[in-house]
Amino acid sequence: MILEHAGNAEARTLAGWRKLGGYASVEKALKGMTPEQVGEEVKKAGLRGRGGAGFPAGLKWSFLDRKSDKPRYLVCNADESEPGTFKDRYLMEHLPHLLVEGMIVSSFALGAKTSYIYIRGEYMYLLRLLEKAIGEAYAAGYLGNDILGSGYSLDLHVHPGGGAYICGEETALLESLEGKRGNPRIKPPFPASQGLYGCPTVVNNVETIATVPHVLRMGGEAYAAIGVGKSTGTKLISASGHIKRPGVYEIELGKVSCEEFLLSDAFCGGPKNGRPIKAVIPGGSSVPVLPLALFLKTAKGEARMMSYESLADGGFVSGTSLGSGGFFAMDESACMVRNLWNLTRFYHHESCGQCSPCREGTGWMEKVLHRLEAGQGRLSDIDLLVDIAKKIEGNTICPLGDAAAWPVASHIRHFRHEFEYHVKYPEKVKDPRHGEREPVAMPK
């Protein structure tokens, strides 16, 4: 649905996009609906935030402080920097007008007169694409003063970030947008009451906003009929790793089983090099990793589906999370210690340094993991890592601390034998590709 016209060069221009039915939602909303009605449709659709946390978008919109006499803002979070996630990039590259359209109707629903797309610094080429699309929309009267004669005015700006992962956290994003250091704010107050420049603000992911035009086109109830239970609609999954067909896929939530997604030729196409898949991280680097068996079937023995609920089945002990849809699969040649070290190195590098558990803990974990990976670790290091992760989790200002702690806890929970292998055979693990020569066997 979202990716319907992706790859069609026509969809990149305003004229072409209109030919494909684009901007119909703008006409529908601005000419025939009240902002409340638009919000109601999104609520009915059960649309959940696509950035990772899966918070219902309609509910988030309803928290916006509408009594305040301050201006309201809508900010689109295009600071997609979770390792393994590249769905927003694909979306913005191929369908820039879909995002612009979504921004217009969402801003209309929220009563925002100025809206921003905060895009990560590395996506500079997308910034130019988006600015071109916005320029076309201004020229066609979809942006600016008195849009389509409805009396509603909107200015839309694209703002590049400096390339910091932390600026994907909504309050750090707002700080950065205000021109300050991208440190997350202490909540409460939440952005819904005091966000950008102290004014009520809603921050939504690119994919969430790009879904809103479809919700309006179909109607909220029709959209909610897609998917299963509370996982309504479709979700973009960016698949990578040791699979035959990496790429961005749109799936109907809850209708595709994990097995089908991983092995079928319509999606990932199975393992790439003939080696069996060992582990899967289904929702971007911060969500817990699962061994293949637990990924395909829940602890109860049911087939796992690609949906918010099914992936989370079993909590963090035997489940994981759909997160942002950054799916990556690793075959048995991958070293889980090295993988975890690499992930932790990322979180260490991206920690803002504001609060102490994350600032000091991520670096500590990275150093211990580096030692283990190099074959210089001790058995006690494994428990030390679990302990540090436990003490970071939940004790930080923003979720980056949790995001750093979860992979550590889950890698050790499910692949402790590989960490022990690194302690027992320091000579073998000196070669970083030791898994290719001699895969570490899963314990029975």
Next chain:
Amino acid sequence: MPKVTIDGQTTEVAPGTTILAAARQIGGALVPPAMCYYSKLKGSGGKCRTCLVKVAAQSAANPNPMPKLVASCSTPVADGMVVANLTSPEVLETRKAIVEFLLINHPLDCPVCDQAGECDLQNLSYAHGLQRTRYEFERRTFEKIDIGDRIQLHMTRCIMCFRCVYTADQVAKHRVHGVLGRGDAAEIGTYIQNALDSDFIGNVIDVCPVGALTDKTARFASRVWFLKPMDAHRACTKCSGKVALWVKGNEVIRVTGRRGAYGEVEEFICNECRFDRKELGDWVVEGPRRIESTSVISANHYTDLKQLHIVTQKHLEARRLAGAGPEGSRPRGPHEGGQADPAALISG
């Protein structure tokens, strides 16, 4: 007025009060420690995580606990809120972990640090820290930097509380330093070597919870516990002129703000009072400052041991009959109209 219960003690506070402020209102041991929060600096707090507490019931209307521990310095109370600090094993366990995190990149060079004896981090680690470290890697180190001719910055000791940044913004009104870098590479600096020279910038020394910012005019002059802190004032056009003088004999070793409850100064003082008035004659000495008897600073001020007078009902009765006041024969201090004897005063 919302009512809040902390560790079993209930108090009524103004709406919008934070849990930490409510705890301070009750006072005593149940007050969570705070390394980055400073009540006189707007926006401070929330960063060090030492003041995390457990909210066992959010409010009378919603008696559910909060899912995570919350920073008491930045969480407002609600009516009927129940908070556990010392009574929660989870909080104490976490606090121990936070102290461990704070000490990872701290050099523990207390024997050569000017702050030792009045250091918040030192107190915190005595109260909540581990006896040993589990961290086996190299700690980060920095060269000492002179930021201005009166203040020295030793980043090695810094715990990134951001207090000095807020001080420069709000007290000195002119900030040339800030936080550079990210994560554990974050540091306080001026980017291009610059001097901190606005009128009230010396207060960054007082707000620093550790020995990262020190007074160059008093560095290594004496350990704090060899000095006698005296309340003093002078007519100052820039600030209130009310300071604490740290005296050794007749020599003023250093001048600071009057650090009172929870290590916070009563009033910010200007650079002239702090750095340029080092003669006793510049000051009107009011008397000795009260020092907590548990503080190491009080240790060297007991010149000799004195017999403790135990006053019983029988004594009082005997004195009343003899026509004397209930005060008895204790030598009276200057506040009570007696002779000022510095040695006796400080031991009193």
